[in-house]
Amino acid sequence: MNISTELRQIGVIARLELRRAFLSKRSFWVYLLALFPAVIFFGHAIEVKVRHDRWSRQGAVQPAVIDRLNRGMTYNEVIKAAGAPIRDFEWERRRDEEEPVRMRHVLLFDGRRRSDLTFRNDLLETVRTRPLASLDEDRQIFAGVFQFFFLRVAVFFGCLGIFLNLFRGEMLDKTLHFWLLAPARREVLLLGKYLSGLVASSLIFVLGTVLCFAGLLWANDPAEVQQYMNTAAGHELFRYLLATVLGCIGYGSVFLAAGLLVRNPIVPIVIVLFWEGIIGFLPQMLQKLSVLYYLQSVCPVAAPVEEGTPALVRLLLSPAAPSSVWVAVLGLLGLTALVLYAAARVVRKIEIDYATD
Template sequence: MTRLWWTQIKAVIRLELKKTFFAKRGLWIYVVAALPVLLYVAYAVAMSHEQHRTTEIAREGERRLAYQDLLAVKPGMTKQEATAILGKPPLVFHWTERRPTGPNSTEEILHEDLHYSDGQNDLYLSLANGKVQSINIHEGYNLGEDAVVFAGVFQFFFLRLAIFFGCLGIFMNLFRGEVLDRSLHFYFLAPIRREVLMAGKFLAGLLATCTIFITSELLQTVAFLWHFNPQTRDLYLYHNHGLEHAAVYVGVTFLACVGYGAFFLVAGMLFRNPLIPAAAVLIWELINPFLPALLKQFSIIYYLKSLCPVEIPVSPGTPGLLALLISNADPVSPPLAILGILVVALLALFVSSVQVRRMEINYTTE
């Protein structure tokens, strides 16, 4: 009997995958999954252009500079002392400020901005009357900041919006779409247990969402690393836990598809209008950071955030509500987070198995 059920499940998966991947009502899911990839491609193009500009400035300099040379300049140095270290600046901007010193007197202050580069990093010096007033170094490659940006896009767009709505579009239509197309009775008339049909449809939806969103996540990683030079890329992947983070992001993506998919499968059976449960769950997931510790546990995003490998820091001066949204004040351990998502999914699948046995078709009410 188990072999028969597994054969039937595989047959349902084959049928459902064709409909899921090529359904016209689901084409927008590919667009949502591609948006973060396009974002990183645009970012990589912009950074490559910026790196080319920085390289050209370094070539125009009087001497070849190293990063240590950029750090050697200190506030209070004269222009002659700075140029003795860095050479003649390739780019200079200057203007004169007339500053009042009394009722009928002014003082002229000569301001100069000097721009240097070592080929990767930019140094901006602001001088007043020939003395260095401020120093600003813009690093071309900042792996820490880039990793935080990637984590922010993953947590606040990819998990909360892209995967959420992607699972809604696919799993809600596994049964609801059949009702709208007036084709569900073909399945119900076939010699197959409804629980087996439900399992096959869920696995087909899970394969589809995992294929779409894990592929998107891998392409995001490739686009994210595109603008790095080979040395920096190797440093990030093999010494800054880049490969580990990529693997964890893929795992979190899979668990998000499992959790949201199981919930939207049962919601598609219980509700005629999918907007009602979708809006309720979306609001609940969005306000999760502001909930008490006990209520937070009744949310999928709470466990997913606990599994993310990079914690987004909260900068000083961040408004309180935004700080709560960014921070993860009460994370759970990874084993408990995984267990929590699987328990939620199993409960939803159990409810689905009960509901599918009671399900009756009445196309005239749709």
């Protein structure tokens, strides 16, 4: 049997499996996982847009007014310069035997920035001015969501749902014989099924990543976004998409192999989750046997870790990673090839065992 026939068989198997990967009931929660972060980012963008419109209608001040605000100004001076504020809230603070203090919070908006003013006994005490939406801040949040939720939870469990069922699901449905009776080498069957899972998971999670990124851009100031688009946006989006696809490639191979070896899905979940969690504590050599180890390097923005976070937790959140992106890509592909080779050895010996006579 020549290579072109086998490639064609891989294509046929992948095509047959794709429909199931996309449309089966088991995949619906994968869509939920993939699209959940996008819901958060679009929710944030909508909130920003609504605030911007509402506050603009209520009366935006000139940016220069906000820039001229100084500590010690009286409430009346501020109101005289800025006009009616967006929000004006007064309260009294009492502490022990001291005289009560009159506190006041005033919110101003200049069309782009919000300024939160705090008055103490009618004298301006603090001024906190920041953009309504900050692209830099949102990029940091995106990096955190992408690394801590998208890669470690959504792609991880999504690939588990898709790839683990490629063989195990057939066993449960008692339909594996349909594939084993095809005139194809078992390795061809394995690759066809892997390809279908890879295409399905990549498309679903790439869509999730793109939607998140769109939500990130939509929330921010168009001029700032335009500048970002002209500089780093393309590169960062490419790296996020690369990390997404590599995550599917890596986790996909691991869960495909796991589906061939075990019946109970809890076992591979616990083992892989544990392994991926502790790689920061492992020797360098063993770290290379982790998917997350490689994905760290591909992400373009370091995930934020708050100052004062204990070193142990810091190590868990951001374990060591190879410095070069291409070393990471080649390393992950090498790891995947190794896992698929092991899976091919298993699939060659796989037997139908859901009924015997």
